[in-house]
Amino acid sequence: MSSPVHSRRDLPLLDAPPVERADAARNRQALLVAARELIDSCGVDAVTMENVAARAGVGKGTVFRRFESREGLMGAILNFSETEWQAAVISGPPPLGPGAPPLDRLLAFGRSRLDTTLLHADLIRAAGTAGSRAAAAYSFSVMHVRYLLAELGVTGDLPLLATALLSPMEVLVLDHQVNLDGLSVDRIHDGWVDLARRIVAGG
Amino acid sequence: MSSPVHSRRDLPLLDAPPVERADAARNRQALLVAARELIDSCGVDAVTMENVAARAGVGKGTVFRRFESREGLMGAILNFSETEWQAAVISGPPPLGPGAPPLDRLLAFGRSRLDTTLLHADLIRAAGTAGSRAAAAYSFSVMHVRYLLAELGVTGDLPLLATALLSPMEVLVLDHQVNLDGLSVDRIHDGWVDLARRIVAGG
DNA sequence: GGCTAAACGGACCCCGGTCCGGTTTCTATT
DNA sequence: AATAGAAACCGGACCGGGGTCCGTTTAGCC
Structure with a gap:
């Protein structure tokens, strides 16, 4: 044989x-x-x-x-760009990378993710399901936020709380807010910080 | 002339x-x-x-x-189904409709919106941009949640807080949680209630 | 060199979206 | 009430792009 x-x-x-x-x-x-x-x-x-x-x-x-498909191709290209960002989160300089207090890291993560999403908006949109979610990028973000929340002593359904923090950063939502409602990126960011504060303060 | x-x-x-x-x-x-x-x-x-x-x-x-387009057609059909739901929110029986304390209404709204979104998931997805957002349905939800938050004495950037409560109910997010992560609808609901609690408690 | 599994390529299908010549509805006028 | 004219509507031929299929070619291994 x-x-x-x-x-x-x-x-x-x-x-x-x-x-x-x-x-x-x-x-x-x-x-x-x-x-x-x-x-x-x-x-x-x-x-x-x-x-x-x-x-x-x-x-x-x-x-x-x-x-596999056009979305798959876009996803592959996107993944390439996102890898860089992930590296910055995992091993880059603080406060985004390790070394800063968890809350600082969380807020830095928010701003960074917001900017990155807007920067790659076209690509993420074109990548469809293979874009923000499903792809490595999304799982990574959930994992990271979850970790920071735990570090901050937050209790509760951490995966869901992570989703609560991540879903307002979806391209669809952001697109709508920026292009239709005319909100500024800074205002959106401030809103997100407030949201994070409330979630963390909830214990 | x-x-x-x-x-x-x-x-x-x-x-x-x-x-x-x-x-x-x-x-x-x-x-x-x-x-x-x-x-x-x-x-x-x-x-x-x-x-x-x-x-x-x-x-x-x-x-x-x-x-206008396929999405437009889907949006039109969707709108029809959603109108019914909106009527229930505006003038139906409590706790979803008026008459109950704001917090009860908010929680009822969450459950109801969750179920409705899942029920029409195919349609909403097919309606694309004309689906959950942009269409009347989305603006309506934002307005309603915003109103309830104000009623509850919540201060801050109300439109953004409303978005924070609504974006975890987007089809994309829900789809992922239910079909990929295998979360139960009840668990997602509990998570949302917790989120609402934290946001309201934040003042 | 010979064999097999994998990769290749481009013809083919389907569907969303556009376009324009012909037809129908509506209104104003007699 | 009949009619003329214009605006709006209709239909289906046409186009471009995503996705599939299968006969042919090629890389990797013995």
């Missing part, structure tokens, strides 16, 4: 992606680069699956095989 | 919709009915602009002229 000697590929070791073929990996890179360039030069709307494919010199089918 | 006697149509009286022609109104009705039937029998996904048009016995262009 099989030889007594196994090459390294024989044990999947439970790695979810069972290794990607070289050409596949090359194309994935090329596609990400092509998409990024398109976004930078012509905006998110110019990112057509056919455009991206053509620019990367591959067929349309390949884009879908690598990224 | 014009006769000294004016028929009633001569003064627009600032009515936004300058009156709809009879056939147009008839088609609008027919289209709404057709769409509703399609949703009830085959689900939201079966609501194709062409399907709806065919079932209503009109051309595709007509659907777009009446409802």
Whole structure:
């Protein structure tokens, strides 16, 4: 059935992606680069699956095989940008990073997340479900806020309280407030700080 | 230039919709009915602009002229369902309607909004921007919560606090919690009550 | 070099959205 | 009441883009 000697590929070791073929990996890179360039030069709307494919010199089918859907592609690009931010939260300088008191960290997190969301608004919107939530970014935020709340001695259903702090930062909500209600970013931020204060003070 | 006697149509009286022609109104009705039937029998996904048009016995262009877009059509249908709910909030029996203490009303509002959102989840999602927000439904909710908060003596940026209470009820958030995180509706509700408590207690 | 599993590509389908020439409704006028 | 004219409406051909499919090619392994 099989030889007594196994090459390294024989044990999947439970790695979810069972290794990607070289050409596949090359194309994935090329596609990400092509998409990024398109976004930078012509905006998110110019990112057509056919455009991206053509620019990367591959067929349309390949884009879908690598990224599942347009949203998936956007999600992948977004993830790249967000990783940087996550690093700043995990190991950057205080007060966003570790080293400052929990409350300072929480407030810094709020401001930072607010700015980042607005900065990537187009991308997040285009990434749909794979955008703010589901993707790594969201789980990470929940985890982090939850941790800070615990650190602050807040008791209760922490995951839900974290959601309460995070959901007002959803693109949809922010978009509405900024573009339709005409609220300033500063005011929104102040509101969020107040919300955090009330939640923390609640014990 | 014009006769000294004016028929009633001569003064627009600032009515936004300058009156709809009879056939147009008839088609609008027919289209709404057709769409509703399609949703009830085959689900939201079966609501194709062409399907709806065919079932209503009109051309595709007509659907777009009446409802602007698919999202617009969904929004129109949704609005219909939501009107009922709004009536219950404004003038229904307590504690949801008037007559109960503000806190009771607020909590009843939370539960009711939660259930309603989940009930119409498909529709709200399909209505996109015209769904939970922008549409009448959203502004109404903000206004109502704001009013109840004022009644409860809460001070601060009331519109933002209202948003803080409303944004955890967005379909996107709820969907994620229920379908991905596997949270029960009751737990989400309890969490919301706790959130309301903290916000009100904050003064 | 030969074999298999995976990747490739582009033709194809479906649906949302646009457009414009023909038709219907409404009002004013006789 | 009949009619003329214009504004509004109608329909369906048309377009672009997301997503699927399958016959063909290629990378990786023996």
